[in-house]
Amino acid sequence: MPAKRLTASFFGSLIPFFRGSSFSAEHVFRTTVYLRKTGGDDLVLISSHRWRSPFTINVYIEALNEEIRPGEIFVIDQKQLVGERVEIDLSQANLYLQKIPPMDGASGLEKDEVIYLSKFFSLLATAWNAFYRSVALERICEIRNETLSKKSISKIVGAGNGFTPSGDDFVSGLLASLSFARSSKARWKNSEFAIDDELLKRTTWASSQYIKLANYGIYDELTLENAIAIYRGDMKRAEELLLELARRGHDSGLYIWLGLITGLSILKFGEPITLNYICNRC
C-alpha cells in the first residue's frame, strides 16, 4: 500500500540539518507527533498547530494520530519526510526562520505594566483548578529569591505532572527569555547559568529537549512573539499573546509564560515581579 502523501506548509530552519537522518515517532498525539533521532536525542515535531518553530514541520491535518503510528520510522531527505505509512512533502513548504527583529530603543514594559499583567495572569490562572495547588508552583516559589543557578533550577526540573512537567515548562520559558535577551542584544543585564546533561536527565526526553533548545535560543513562534511584545512594551499585544499562550496544553502555556516574564523582569528590574505577586497569593 503506497504511503499517504501530506503537504507541509512550513518547516523550521533546523530541519535541513537533519537530512539523511532517521527518526522514530516517539509520542503520537492528535495534533503533534514527537520524532526522536535514531541513536540520539534530537527532537523534530510534526504539528498541525499553527505556531511554528525551528524544529517543527507544520501540516494541515485533522488528526495526526490517525495517520502515524508510534514507533514508525521516518527519514528526512532532500525534499520530504518519508515514513512507512506517510510521506510529507516539504518542497512546497515555506522555511520558518526564527527571526528576532531589531530591538534598538525598546524599553520594555514598565514596572506598573508588569504588575498589571501579573494581576491579569494571577486571576486568569484561578480558572485552572490545579495551578495554585501544584508542586511545581510551590517549588518555583521556594527558589524565587535565590540567584539563578544550576542548583536552584535543578529543584524545579521534572517537578509536576504532564507530558512536559510544569516545572520544565517554567524553565523553558525562563531560558527562552534569557536567550532572547542575549540574541536581541539587550541593554538589560545578561544572566546565564549552565544547563548540562546531568540536569536534563531529571526529566523526560521530550521535555529535556525543549529545555536544551530554549537554552540555545530556539523556541516556538508564540513564545517568541510574547517575548517581543513584553520587550517592546506593547501592552495590548502582550495581553493578547498571554491569553493565547495560556491556552496551550493542560497548563503548559501558563508555566511557559510565567518563566518568560520572570526572566525578563529579573533582567530589567532585578526581581521576579510576577512570581512575587503569584507566590504571595498561593
Added chain:
Amino acid sequence: MSLKEQIEEANKKAVERMMEAEPYLVDTKLAKDAIPGFREDMLLHAGPPITWERASGPMKGAIIGALIYEGKASNEEEAIKLVERGEVILKPNHEVGSVGPMAGIVSANMPVYIIEDKKFGIRAFGNYNEGIGKVLRYGAYDKEVLSRLKWMRDELYPTMKAALDEARKDKGGINFKAIIQQALHMGDECHNRYVAATSKFMNEIAPYLVKADVPKDAFNRVWDFMKNNNFFTLNIGMASAKAMTLAAHNIKYSTIVTVLTRNGTDAGIWVSGLGNRWFTAPSPVPKGVFFPGFTQDDANPDLGDSSITETAGFGGFAMAAAPAVVSWVGGSVEFAVENTKNMYNITYAKHKYFTIPYLSFQGTPTGVDIRLVLKTGITPTINTGIAHKKAGVGQVGAGIVKFPFELFKDAFKAYVETYGA
C-alpha cells in the same frame, strides 16, 4: 482567604442562588403601574444602552410603533421628531429588572408579567408576546401590528389578570420554573422552542380562566391566541430567567455573567461581582434559516434580551434537549448536542433542576464564568430570531449567534482593576 478562594465561594453562592430561585408568575399590570420608577415618557428597550442615532432599523421601528401605540405620535414622522427632540427616555430593560425579546420595547401602557421569586423575594418583569412575523418586537408597526397590541392591552391583559388573580389566590401563582423543567424533557430548550412550555402553561391557566368567569367571546379569542402562538410563554420564561439571574447578581468577587443581551447595534453583558456596569461590543449578525423571500443579506445584527435564558442555564445551552429546534434555527441535531457540550467548558455548574434526557439527564450548563471564556476562547453560543435590518419589516428568520470575545475580555480587565490588588 486567597482571591481564588474568594472567587470560588462567590461563584458557588451566585450559581446556587441562580438554580435555587423559584420564579412564579404572580400577576400582570400595565408597565407604568408594575415597574418601579417607570415614567410616561420612558421606553424600555432590549440590550445595553442605545441612543436613537445609533439604533438599528428594527429598534427604530419598534420605538416608532410604541410611540404611535401610546398616542404620543400619530405617524412615523411625528414619532421620529419626538425622539430627536429628546422627549423620550430610552432605558435598558435590564436596568429595571425587566426583559423583552428582540427590540424589547416596553411603553407605559403595555401590559407586563410580574414574576416573583418565592425563594429570595426578587421581582422581575416581561412584556407580552405578539407571535411571529410582522410584530413590533421585530420592528414592524403597521395597522395590523398596532391593532394587535391594542387588543392585547384591552382584552388579553384583563383576561390574564383575572386568571392570575385566581391562580395567586389558589397557589400563589404559576410555578414557571417547574414548567421549564418539564418542557426540557418534552423537546423544548425554552428560548426558540416553547411548544411544550406553552401547552403546559395552557394546562395550568385553563382552570383559572374558567374560574375568572371572563366573557365567553373574550375567553375564546384569548384561548385561540395562546393556542396559535407557540412563543406565547417565551416572555414569561425570559422574565423567570431574569428573576433567577437577579438572584445571582451583585455578589462580591463573583465572575459569573448575569446578563447577556443585544440591542441590534451592540451586545452587552453584566458580571455579578461588577454590578450594573455594562461591557459592550458590536453585536454579531446571526446565521440561520430565512423565511421565503429573505436572505442573509436582510439580517440585522442580533438583538433582544432573550439570551437571558442562556444566562440562566437553558435556551441555546440546552439545545441537546430540543433536536427539533434545528428545523427553526438551522444547523443539525449533532450541532445542537455539540453546542450544549461545548457550553460546559465555560460554565460553572450543571443545573440541579434543568436536565437533559439525551445526555443521561445531566444538568444544563449553568453560570457562564468570564474566566473560563478567557481560558478557552469559547464564547456563549445561543439561538435567536432574526430581524430585517430595515424598520417596519419584522422577523425574517431564526438562527445561531456567538457573543463577541471582547465583551468577556473587557469585563475581565475591569475585574482585574476592581479585585486584582
